[in-house]
Ligand SMILES: Nc1ncnc2c1ncn2[C@@H]1O[C@H](COP(=O)(O)OP(=O)(O)OP(=O)(O)O)[C@@H](O)[C@H]1O
């Protein structure tokens with residue numbers, strides 16, 4: 239375009255200012271994308287949750303257990319295909335800070351319900367035959383550099399005096415869904431059952447159900463909760479995504495925190511670039527007046543100012559996104575599975591570009607309208 | 622023929638009738654132009670003189686379609702510009718007016734060539750045609766060897782010559798100059814005036830120029846004085862002064 243020289247020449251008028259403005263765009267967009275990715279990681283389990291799965295927990299709270307025998311009654315309800323019971327284990331591997339979720343599972347049904355999780359057949363067979371067997375997610379294995387055949391000790395004081403439980407790593411599960419969970423530790427129900435005090439035997443932490451069809455979710459959920467109403471262990475049945483969302487909330491409202499930080503970054507960027515554009519346009523009042531005098535329209539002058547701020551925004555924005563694109567996999571790899579996997583999605587990148595464009599236009603708008611309204615005679619008289 | 626009595630015929634290129642311009646400042650009305658008449662023919666070269674604040678710039682701005690009068694009409698080449706919409710007026714300026722201001726007003730980040738090209742970007746000319754026109758205009762002002770220089774690499778006189786090249790590059794109907802030599806030393810001023818003489822003599826341009834400098838004004842075909850909101854011819858003014866002095 240023949241006007242591009244006019245736009246670009248003006249960009250380079252104050253090189254330091256250009257570098258600073260482009261830099262603030264780059265940093266802000268990098269931060270923004272990074273936050274979006276972390277936020278996505280925390281909400282991914284909710285998004286990836288199976289629509290045809292329900293989770294049954296104790297109405298009082300997740301840490302309260304329920305009679306194991308409930309499982310048989312749940313299985314009878316029409317529309318329920320498979321049921322698996324889980325329990326929280328809560329052991330410590332070497333150090334408290336090496337936290338990862340450990341589930342006591344029902345080996346017969348776990349994979350029937352969690353259809354997106356896969357364990358190689360031979361590994362699964364070994365696990366079934368091994369009372370002290372364990373299966374872990376691929377990420378978790380990577381985090382502690384575990385290999386099949388390793389012996390893993392977990393300390394657990396929840397069931398009597400501190401005791402070391404020994405496990406044999408028999409298998410590693412993977413998740414079909416990109417970015418889906420691969421960070422759990424599974425142990426055998428029987429091994430657990432034999433080693434806990436009698437008073438807590440016969441209890442299960444929660445059930446996960448697979449339904450014939452997602453359409454049955456509401457009806458089945460109601461049937462379960464109604465069935466156990468007024469018993470001493472009332473249940474609360476939710477879709478898996480509702481359950482995951484509730485679970486994520488227990489980590490504190492990370493989503494809100496991230497959104498708040500993101501908004502602050504966004505508004506700071508808007509103010510900084512808006513101010514820079516205003517100054518840069520004010521410096522050129524007489525030049526803009528001359529352009530108008532020689533026949534450039536008011537609308538052109540507005541376009542000209544907007545184009546300039548848009549170019550700054552896009553250069554800075556793309557730099558920031560590029561930086562995020564390069565840095566996020568590196569950061570993700572160094573987190574060693576402490577956070578859910580960090581995935582830079584096309585949506586996050588698209589959102590970043592959109593954001594840069596928005597800030598670019600918004601910050602050019604006020605000075606642009608000012609330049610548009612500028613009267614040539616007043617501007618020339620001012621110099 | 623240049624006339625200030627409002628009796629010019631329909632062949633005049635620029636025809637101004639009963640032009641009024643009133644500014645209000647703090648509730649007070651300042652009448653700057655009061656029923657001003659002017660006729661200018663194609664190829665005329667007029668100088669406007671008058672004390673500071675007499676309304677010379679105001680008049681030039683009105684003639685150039687940069688401002689609108691409080692009353693009266695301005696007709697250029699048959700187009701009455703006093704009733705045009707703002708956007709129409711912008712297009713009209715691009716087509717018909719070349720501006721040369723006292724401050725050279727070049728864009729500092731563009732070269733001489735690029736500055737002169739600015740008015741042509743608004744036309745449908747091809748890139749190579751634009752180049753031809755710009756080179757011609759810079760040739761006329763004697764800056765063919767400075768095309769790729771930036772304004773800060775040029776002297777004041779050279780900058781003003783670039784402004785003149787920018788004003789003539791689109792071959793406008795007339796040129797308006799507001800104190801074109803006001804910021805220049807004698808030698809540069811003489812060079813600029815020689816150039817303006819050439820534009821009139823050789824290229825038959827129509828030029829209306831404001832100046833404080835009698836030597837500069839002397840180059841024009843006619844010098845008109847702004848006096849109490851109207852234009853008077855130099856000799857009429859002199860007679861008036863003499864008559865006033867005798868009374
Ligand atoms: N926008 C405005 N608002 C109010 N008054 C104005 C405005 N523009 C010009 N004036 C007044 O109109 C009068 C004429 O101004 P103008 O600039 O036309 O004078 P001039 O003859 O060009 O003076 P100079 O020789 O100093 O350039 C002055 O009194 C000026 O103060």
Ligand SMILES: [Mg+2]
Nearest residue numbers: 677678679799
């Ligand atoms: Mg003036």
